[in-house]
Amino acid sequence: MRQIFLSSLIPAALLLTGCVGSSSRTPPIELIPDMKHQMKVKAQTDQARRPVTNTVAIGHLKDDDAYYTGVVGDKYIGLNPEKIDRALLERGQKRFTIYCTPCHDQTGNGRGIVPTRFPSWLPSSLQDPRQKAMVDGEIFNIMTIGRRTMPSYANQITEKDRWAIVAYVRALQRTTSGTLADVPSNLKAELK
Ligand code: HEC
Numbered sequence: 001m002r003q004i005f006l007s008s009l010i011p012a013a014l015l016l017t018g019c020v021g022s023s024s025r026t027p028p029i030e031l032i033p034d035m036k037h038q039m040k041v042k043a044q045t046d047q048a049r050r051p052v053t054n055t056v057a058i059g060h061l062k063d064d065d066a067y068y069t070g071v072v073g074d075k076y077i078g079l080n081p082e083k084i085d086r087a088l089l090e091r092g093q094k095r096f097t098i099y100c101t102p103c104h105d106q107t108g109n110g111r112g113i114v115p116t117r118f119p120s121w122l123p124s125s126l127q128d129p130r131q132k133a134m135v136d137g138e139i140f141n142i143m144t145i146g147r148r149t150m151p152s153y154a155n156q157i158t159e160k161d162r163w164a165i166v167a168y169v170r171a172l173q174r175t176t177s178g179t180l181a182d183v184p185s186n187l188k189a190e191l192k
Pocket residue numbers: 096099100101102103104114121122123124126131139142143147148149150151153165169
């Protein structure tokens with residue numbers, strides 16, 4: 001009786017230990033599979049994700065050149081197409097602080113942290129007469145396609161945010177050319 005018990009126990013034990021030639025961390029019988037087998041979605045390859053030629057995804061038709069490039073024909077558009085209000089300016093200020101100040105600094109003078117480390121990467125000042133004289137579309141276009149050593153920000157900043165930045169840059173430029181006439185009459189008395 002004892003022998004029968006042992007003779008059936010040994011093959012059973014061998015089966016459980018799985019003494020196969022190849023090494024594997026998985027036991028042949030997985031009592032606790034630890035979520036090893038589960039439904040999952042595998043990342044698509046580049047090939048599978050490529051858009052079908054001559055098609056445009058819904059909501060991604062960008063045929064409004066003025067809005068998406070700042071240029072119509074061979075001319076920059078003059079005015080920001082977004083409605084200029086406080087919300088847009090505040091959005092522009094936030095995006096400018098994130099994306100532009102590292103090089104252009106908060107005043108737009110061009111003495112940001114990057115050029116202090118890489119002097120060859122010194123931006124032009126946004127407060128110079130030439131940059132002040134630019135129309136809105138040109139500033140938008142510089143952000144969109146870059147210019148000389150100034151990189152393109154089209155992939156990081158959405159079109160709406162780029163227009164918000166244009167609005168903020170204009171406000172920033174006004175700060176260095178304000179005159180007494182710009183101060184509302186009810187606030188003039190407070191000037192020191
Ligand atoms: C990595 C550094 C860097 C960042 C970040 C950067 N710029 Fe510039 N920018 C430059 C440099 C360098 C130039 C000067 C390019 C030249 O004339 O060679 C420049 C020039 C410009 C000019 C003037 C171009 C001219 O013809 O004088 C504008 C306008 C401008 N940048 C806007 C922006 C705005 C808006 C942002 C934020 C979205 C921004 N830049 C972010 C480096 C930067």
